Amino acid sequence: MTSNLVSPSATTTADTVDGRPVRSAGSRLLPIAGGALIAGSLLYVAGMATSPPQASMANADYLAALARDEGRTALSAMLLHYGNLALALAWLAAPALVRGRRGSATTITGALLSAIGLVSVTGLVLFDHWTGAIGRELDPATALALFEDVSGSAAVGVAGTLTLLGLLGPLVVYAGLARAGVTSWWLLVPALAALGLSASMAFEPLPFAAFALVGAVPAVVIGLRMIQRHRAETATATATA
Numbered sequence: 001m002t003s004n005l006v007s008p009s010a011t012t013t014a015d016t017v018d019g020r021p022v023r024s025a026g027s028r029l030l031p032i033a034g035g036a037l038i039a040g041s042l043l044y045v046a047g048m049a050t051s052p053p054q055a056s057m058a059n060a061d062y063l064a065a066l067a068r069d070e071g072r073t074a075l076s077a078m079l080l081h082y083g084n085l086a087l088a089l090a091w092l093a094a095p096a097l098v099r100g101r102r103g104s105a106t107t108i109t110g111a112l113l114s115a116i117g118l119v120s121v122t123g124l125v126l127f128d129h130w131t132g133a134i135g136r137e138l139d140p141a142t143a144l145a146l147f148e149d150v151s152g153s154a155a156v157g158v159a160g161t162l163t164l165l166g167l168l169g170p171l172v173v174y175a176g177l178a179r180a181g182v183t184s185w186w187l188l189v190p191a192l193a194a195l196g197l198s199a200s201m202a203f204e205p206l207p208f209a210a211f212a213l214v215g216a217v218p219a220v221v222i223g224l225r226m227i228q229r230h231r232a233e234t235a236t237a238t239a240t241a
Helices: 025-049 059-068 070-091 104-125 127-137 140-151 154-162 165-179 185-199 205-239
Strands: none
Touching: 025 070, 025 205, 059 070, 059 127, 059 140, 070 104, 070 127, 070 165, 104 127, 104 154, 104 165, 127 140, 165 185, 165 205, 185 205
């Protein structure tokens, strides 16, 4: 049995073409991912700040809060949706910062956990539009019964559980990058502080936005590191051309 093999082109077998360094198309995604980490973090903070205030964490008060101001509910939901989406995609580029084996497995694991968890959040956040609508269109008792029926379903429960990975995943990334020597272990401090503060009190838009801003510091630092890495590699490639 014989087969015909196509010879690889020069661009696949060498690091240069016409004497100039060749860089993969994927390397161009690094600054985009860095920008997405920064933008996504800021969108998330804005989404928290614009969230409708609620009297308590009870389902009835949550429903009433979303129904009270349709515009504010829609604005917050969209900011949180796209903020989490940008973060979910951007975290997948974090392993590109690691050189060598040290910290690579941890960073990859954290990146995947972050993406799965934050993508799950983007879907659940869009439920705010529906929740606000039934709160406006139905009587309170019917709206509450319908909301609890949907939110209590097994499928929504699975999605809700997966969102926890969006909290855990970035912490694992920070640990992986620190172990690899890319960043400092101190980046874990604001992330853990933000989680602890948000778990210590009932939801209020402005305080939680402040907590989110503190927690965004490590993501912004890593986003800037991605952009800096791309610039450094570009400068090196240009200098050796």
